Amino acid sequence: MRRDFHAPGSVFSWRRVAAMILRNLYVLRRSWPRILELAYWPTMQMVLWGFITTFFVQNSTWVAQAAGVLISAVLLWDVLFRSNLGIALPFIEEMWSRNLGQLFATPLRPYEFVVALTLMSAIRTVVAVAPASILALPFFDVWVFELGPPLIAFFVNVLVMGWSVGLVASGLVLRCGLGAESLCWFGVFLMAPVSGIYYPIASLPGWLQPVAWAIPASHVFEGMRSVLFDGVFRYDLLINAIALNVVYLGLAAGFFLYMFRVARHRGLLLQQGE
Amino acid sequence: MIATAPALVLTPAAPPPVVVEGLSKRFGDVVAINSVSFSVPAHSTTALLGGNGAGKTTTLSILLGLIAPTAGTVTVFGEDMARHRYRALPRMNFSSPYVDLPKRLTARENLVVYARLYGLRDVGRRITDLARDLDIGAFLDRPTGTLSTGQMTRLALAKALLNEPQLLLLDEPTASLDPDTADWVRGYLESYRAESGATILLASHNMAEVERLCDHVLMMRAGKVVDTGAPDALIARYGRRTLEEVFLHIARDLGGEAVP
Numbered sequence: 001m002r003r004d005f006h007a008p009g010s011v012f013s014w015r016r017v018a019a020m021i022l023r024n025l026y027v028l029r030r031s032w033p034r035i036l037e038l039a040y041w042p043t044m045q046m047v048l049w050g051f052i053t054t055f056f057v058q059n060s061t062w063v064a065q066a067a068g069v070l071i072s073a074v075l076l077w078d079v080l081f082r083s084n085l086g087i088a089l090p091f092i093e094e095m096w097s098r099n100l101g102q103l104f105a106t107p108l109r110p111y112e113f114v115v116a117l118t119l120m121s122a123i124r125t126v127v128a129v130a131p132a133s134i135l136a137l138p139f140f141d142v143w144v145f146e147l148g149p150p151l152i153a154f155f156v157n158v159l160v161m162g163w164s165v166g167l168v169a170s171g172l173v174l175r176c177g178l179g180a181e182s183l184c185w186f187g188v189f190l191m192a193p194v195s196g197i198y199y200p201i202a203s204l205p206g207w208l209q210p211v212a213w214a215i216p217a218s219h220v221f222e223g224m225r226s227v228l229f230d231g232v233f234r235y236d237l238l239i240n241a242i243a244l245n246v247v248y249l250g251l252a253a254g255f256f257l258y259m260f261r262v263a264r265h266r267g268l269l270l271q272q273g274e
Numbered sequence: 275m276i277a278t279a280p281a282l283v284l285t286p287a288a289p290p291p292v293v294v295e296g297l298s299k300r301f302g303d304v305v306a307i308n309s310v311s312f313s314v315p316a317h318s319t320t321a322l323l324g325g326n327g328a329g330k331t332t333t334l335s336i337l338l339g340l341i342a343p344t345a346g347t348v349t350v351f352g353e354d355m356a357r358h359r360y361r362a363l364p365r366m367n368f369s370s371p372y373v374d375l376p377k378r379l380t381a382r383e384n385l386v387v388y389a390r391l392y393g394l395r396d397v398g399r400r401i402t403d404l405a406r407d408l409d410i411g412a413f414l415d416r417p418t419g420t421l422s423t424g425q426m427t428r429l430a431l432a433k434a435l436l437n438e439p440q441l442l443l444l445d446e447p448t449a450s451l452d453p454d455t456a457d458w459v460r461g462y463l464e465s466y467r468a469e470s471g472a473t474i475l476l477a478s479h480n481m482a483e484v485e486r487l488c489d490h491v492l493m494m495r496a497g498k499v500v501d502t503g504a505p506d507a508l509i510a511r512y513g514r515r516t517l518e519e520v521f522l523h524i525a526r527d528l529g530g531e532a533v534p
Contacts, residue, residue, distance in 0.1 A: 006393035019391045023379070098374040099375065103391070105339070267335065
């Protein structure tokens with residue numbers, strides 16, 4: 001008699017998703033330098049932009065109106081960047097480990113793998129950005145949580161956009177091999193100049209503004225400035241960001257799953273590794 | 275040796291768990307598998323035997339659903355692997371030198387993750403049983419990256435047996451092992467099959483291993499199955515003394531088929 005199993009043939013299993021999250025938590029738990037490194041860069045960014053803010057408050061009437069604008073912006077940008085890495089790095093780690101072939105010979109579905117990556121990304125992002133967000137208060141007297149409930153909406157939207165970028169980068173790495181892994185780091189920065197992180201979209205050249213408005217993060221950063229400068233939470237910007245994110249996340253997940261299918265046809269699942 | 279289920283009563287008429295028909299796989303201009311058809315008898319240990327590039331690993335990978343075929347059908351436990359592979363995968367497992375387990379996790383952590391992926395309910399007990407059977411208890415809590423080749427092989431075997439597979443696919447299961455460890459692995463596989471009634475399909479270059487373990491052989495060359503049969507029958511058919519001589523005859527394409 002075979003042992004007892006949890007419905008191994010089920011179409012979607014949270015247990016399998018949890019197993020993949022557990023696999024990544026084991027790695028994090030075992031390595032305190034990794035946890036420290038996660039929190040290090042956002043904290044350094046916060047400190048750097050904190051000093052820039054201190055300077056600008058005395059020399060720029062624009063920043064003086066809302067001292068937290070640059071620090072809030074850099075932290076939200078870091079959420080986006082870390083969220084992207086939170087998808088891409090655990091995926092690349094499976095390739096480094098030559099583990100993809102093992103994983104996909106189990107009942108684990110590719111879409112369960114994607115769900116696990118997104119949840120792991122959320123965990124890694126919170127671990128990375130929370131210390132910097134809290135330390136901004138004693139360091140620069142900026143309490144980013146002053147943004148209130150809109151902060152949750154901003155956070156979720158940049159998080160989801162990071163997932164989309166991370167899934168596309170991971171799909172390309174799966175297709176092209178580890179030689180393309182740097183995409184996971186610089187891919188998200190392609191959008192930085194037109195995302196309006198530190199300046200209004202209106203300051204971009206006219207021909208570039210439609211490109212900027214096609215990026216969910218632009219709506220988030222504009223919305224953040226609206227709250228900080230005018231005390232107004234603009235639902236129109238939120239709805240735009242959500243709509244764009246829904247479309248892009250669907251496309252990115254579809255792209256990743258398509259690349260997985262291509263990898264099966266090309267025999268790439270067994271050929272990856274350092 | 276194996277504290278799992280009592281020996282199964284084998285049914286002679288059991289349908290073959292693996293049926294392959296007209297299987298082909300091309301990678302660009304390279305034909306890896308060329309219109310291959312075969313079946314693997316239930317409860318047998320069957321060998322895929324052939325030289326480098328014969329198509330053994332590709333065939334095993336297609337059976338696992340890791341590579342999609344260009345043409346043909348693969349049926350495992352009656353399930354079409356192109357459409358319903360997730361119905362068959364919970365009853366299968368494999369071990370291969372072409373994949374690893376994450377090196378930063380301990381052996382136990384790796385087994386826990388895979389046990390959960392297979393949906394085992396009593397993960398701790400299963401790992402305890404495997405640790406005893408495969409003698410891996412001493413290094414269960416060591417990082418996998420620190421294990422020796424022999425220890426890694428036993429861990430990979432433990433992972434392959436977590437779900438008590440009814441179909442076990444093994445790619446060169448004793449490659450790079452010292453003779454003592456290799457002999458131990460072979461002995462374990464013999465016991466596992468005898469006690470669980472599982473079907474084992476293994477790819478190997480080791481003729482002594484195939485002669486010892488296998489009751490059925492599929493000889494492959496250049497992506498084709500060129501002959502099949504029991505080791506003794508193949509040796510007799512080709513008028514050779516050993517399976518290695520048969521292998522060389524076929525691998526070197528010495529012309530002529532089996533001795534009438």
